[in-house]
Amino acid sequence: MKTYVITGATSGIGNSLVREFSADSVVFAGYRNFEKREELQNVSKNVIPFFIDMTQSESITKAVEFITSKTDKVDTLINVAGCVVAGAVENIEIDSIRRQFEVNTFSHLQLTQGLFRCLEGGKIINISSMASYGIFPFVAPYCASKRALDILFSSLEIETGGKVKVVSIKPGVIATPLWEKSIKENAELLTENSDYEKEMKFLVGNAKNNGVNGLDVKKVVDLVVRVDGMKNPQSSYKVGNDAIGASIVSRLPQNVVNKLVSFGLKLRVK
Numbered sequence: 074m075k076t077y078v079i080t081g082a083t084s085g086i087g088n089s090l091v092r093e094f095s096a097d098s099v100v101f102a103g104y105r106n107f108e109k110r111e112e113l114q115n116v117s118k119n120v121i122p123f124f125i126d127m128t129q130s131e132s133i134t135k136a137v138e139f140i141t142s143k144t145d146k147v148d149t150l151i152n153v154a155g156c157v158v159a160g161a162v163e164n165i166e167i168d169s170i171r172r173q174f175e176v177n178t179f180s181h182l183q184l185t186q187g188l189f190r191c192l193e194g195g196k197i198i199n200i201s202s203m204a205s206y207g208i209f210p211f212v213a214p215y216c217a218s219k220r221a222l223d224i225l226f227s228s229l230e231i232e233t234g235g236k237v238k239v240v241s242i243k244p245g246v247i248a249t250p251l252w253e254k255s256i257k258e259n260a261e262l263l264t265e266n267s268d269y270e271k272e273m274k275f276l277v278g279n280a281k282n283n284g285v286n287g288l289d290v291k292k293v294v295d296l297v298v299r300v301d302g303m304k305n306p307q308s309s310y311k312v313g314n315d316a317i318g319a320s321i322v323s324r325l326p327q328n329v330v331n332k333l334v335s336f337g338l339k340l341r342v343k
């Protein structure tokens with residue numbers, strides 16, 4: 074039996090991965106909401122739920138202690154937990170940007186550092202995002218957090234001489250609860266940002282649409298399963314045409330990218 078550690082296990086992509094892998098493997102499944110613990114436990118007897126709040130360093134340390142008290146080998150760590158901090162860079166609170174990096178970047182690195190010895194010879198699969206290509210205005214904290222995640226983990230693989238294979242999965246828009254949550258979590262800035270009223274309305278409409286019309290989670294799950302089974306996976310994979318498009322645009326000179334994105338924004342924000 075293989076052993077997996079998956080954060081963000083209570084919803085969307087992470088929850089689907091738990092259901093997939095726990096059929097024939099042990100899965101340590103991270104939750105922050107105690108109400109969802111039983112739900113996770115009921116998925117399979119192979120699931121071992123563990124508490125982890127990605128904003129609390131102490132909680133991550135305790136999660137590492139819990140996992141390493143039960144196993145000395147993790148075949149694959151899948152870093153999934155994430156949230157979206159949205160708004161205009163001009164007036165978004167710095168603490169909100171800090172929280173974005175805590176949840177999407179620093180927490181994953183801390184958990185990985187804590188489990189590193191158990192991971193030697195195994196894989197780390199990060200659920201990054203097409204946002205890592207950095208071309209989406211008004212979600213810059215999210216884009217920056219995903220880019221930073223990719224950079225830190227690429228270095229980790231290189232510096233440790235490939236003791237652990239790191240793979241970045243970059244989905245485009247996937248229909249999960251993330252989008253509704255992002256509207257709720259950013260409500261104040263999205264609804265009371267008079268300098269950017271039209272843009273914020275566009276953002277909310279777009280998020281609502283994405284939560285319904287995005288790609289099925291299965292696309293990400295199938296790719297993760299495939300990558301997990303490969304001996305020599307690539308370092309980065311995209312999911313969806315939007316992610317492919319973002320990667321192509323991001324390779325253009327920055328001034329061209331800025332002009333294209335500004336033009337696209339003008340067309341879409343009315």
Ligand SMILES: NC(=O)c1ccc[n+]([C@@H]2O[C@H](COP(=O)([O-])OP(=O)(O)OC[C@H]3O[C@@H](n4cnc5c(N)ncnc54)[C@H](OP(=O)(O)O)[C@@H]3O)[C@@H](O)[C@H]2O)c1
Nearest residue numbers: 081082083084085086105126127154155202246247249251
């Ligand atoms: N959906 C997309 O279009 C899309 C596209 C590209 C990349 N991604 C990435 O995919 C990953 C999974 O997102 P998803 O779409 O599946 O969204 P989701 O359904 O909202 O799942 C996010 C998971 O992260 C957990 N989480 C959030 N903040 C946390 C915290 N402070 N401490 C512990 N756990 C926390 C959530 O817990 P709760 O259940 O308690 O909220 C949930 O289990 C994220 O990293 C996201 O950036 C998503």
